[in-house]
Amino acid sequence: MSKIAVVAVVASMALVGCGKNDDTKGSDGDSPSASADVCEEASGDGPKVGLAYDVGGQGDQSFNDSAYQGLKKAVEDLGATCTEGEAAQDEPESAREARLQSMADAGMNPIIGVGFAYSDSVNKVAPNYPNISFGVIDGFDPDTTANPNVAYLGFAENEGSYLVGVAAALKSKTGTIGFVGGVHNDLIKKFEAGYVAGAKSVKADIDIKIQYIEESDLSGFGDPAGGKEAAAAEFDQGADVVYHAAGASGSGVFDAAAEAGDGMWAIGVDSDQYLTASAAAKPHILTSMLKRVDTATFNMIKSVADGSPLTSYQTYDLAHDGVGYATSGGFIDDIVDQIEAAAAKIKSGETKVPDKP
Known part of the structure; x- marks a missing residue:
C-alpha cells in the first residue's frame, strides 16, 4: 500500500x-x-x-x-x-x-x-x-x-490476575490489598475474580478493597484522575498493594501509590507497565499482569x-502464554518460585480459577 x-x-x-x-x-x-x-x-x-x-x-x-x-x-x-x-x-x-x-x-x-x-x-x-x-x-x-x-x-485474564493476586498477598504487610476496575462490566470482573482468588489462596482472610471508576461508561478507561481517587481511597483504608484493570486510568493508580509513600505498591495490567511508568512511579510498581x-x-x-x-x-x-506476569524492577524476585508453583497448578488443571466475582 x-x-x-x-x-x-x-x-x-x-x-x-x-x-x-x-x-x-x-x-x-x-x-x-x-x-x-x-x-x-x-x-x-x-x-x-x-x-x-x-x-x-x-x-x-x-x-x-x-x-x-x-x-x-x-x-x-x-x-x-x-x-x-x-x-x-x-x-x-x-x-x-x-x-x-x-x-x-x-x-x-x-x-x-x-x-x-x-x-x-x-x-x-x-x-x-x-x-x-x-x-x-x-x-x-x-x-x-x-x-x-x-x-x-x-x-484468560482471570488466570493472569490470579498470579498477581498471589504476589499481592505475599508482599502485603498490612493484610489489606485493593483492586480498581475501569468499568464495572463482565470483562473487568474477570480480572477482579482472579485477583481475589489468587490472594485468598495465600491468605484466606485477607481484606480486599474493590472500587470501579464507572458503572458502565467507557470513560472509566480514560480517567487517570478517577483512577487516582479510587486507589488513594484504598490506600487510606489500609491497602498497601492495589491492582488496576482500568486502561489509561491506571496512570492515576500509579500516582496514588507514589504519593502514598514507601512500601505502597501498584500492580499494572496488559503490558509491563514498569517500563513506561514515570520515574516517581517506577519504585512502586510491584509487577504487571501481562495480557498478550x-x-x-x-x-x-x-x-x-x-x-x-x-x-x-x-x-x-x-x-498458551496468553497471560502472565512481569518481573521488571526485581520487586518480586524473592517470590517468583511461589508464583510459578501457582501457575503450574493452573496449567495442570489442579487449580480452576473463577471468572466471576
Whole structure:
C-alpha cells in the first residue's frame, strides 16, 4: 500500500473522529510521529492491516499499545502495510462502523478492532465484506451464530490476575490489598475474580478493597484522575498493594501509590507497565499482569498471511502464554518460585480459577 493511500485512509477516518493524539507516546518509547511512521513508511508486500484502537488510543501504555506492538511485529516480520484509527471518547456506534468500513473499502485485510466495544460494529460491517477477515480483541458476537469471517480474540485474564493476586498477598504487610476496575462490566470482573482468588489462596482472610471508576461508561478507561481517587481511597483504608484493570486510568493508580509513600505498591495490567511508568512511579510498581494482546494481534495477521484466517472464538490462556506476569524492577524476585508453583497448578488443571466475582 502506498503512502498516499495510507494518508487518504487516515484522512477519511479523521472525519469520523479517529485522529491520533499528538500528546501521547507509544509503549516502546517512540514519539507519536515515530509510531505513525511504522504504517506510513511500511512498504512490504504482506497483508494490508487495519487496526482500530479503542478509547485512549496508541500511547495508553496499556491495552492499545500492546496491540500496536503486535502490528509493529507484523510490519517487521511479515512485510505488512497498515493503517490505524482511534476511537473518540463517547463517540456513537456509527463512528466505529464508519471507521471499519473505511478500512474495508481501502482493501485492508485483516481488520482488527481493539476492544469489546467493537463487537457490535464488526457484527454489522463484516457480513458486507465476506472476503475480508475481521478480528475483535475481547470481542463477542451479539447474535446466536458467530460471523464466519470474524475471530473473537479472548484471554484468560482471570488466570493472569490470579498470579498477581498471589504476589499481592505475599508482599502485603498490612493484610489489606485493593483492586480498581475501569468499568464495572463482565470483562473487568474477570480480572477482579482472579485477583481475589489468587490472594485468598495465600491468605484466606485477607481484606480486599474493590472500587470501579464507572458503572458502565467507557470513560472509566480514560480517567487517570478517577483512577487516582479510587486507589488513594484504598490506600487510606489500609491497602498497601492495589491492582488496576482500568486502561489509561491506571496512570492515576500509579500516582496514588507514589504519593502514598514507601512500601505502597501498584500492580499494572496488559503490558509491563514498569517500563513506561514515570520515574516517581517506577519504585512502586510491584509487577504487571501481562495480557498478550500483541500476540493475539500478530497471530491474527499471520493467519491471514498464511491463507488460513482465524475465525470464531480464540482463547489465549496461561498454558498458551496468553497471560502472565512481569518481573521488571526485581520487586518480586524473592517470590517468583511461589508464583510459578501457582501457575503450574493452573496449567495442570489442579487449580480452576473463577471468572466471576
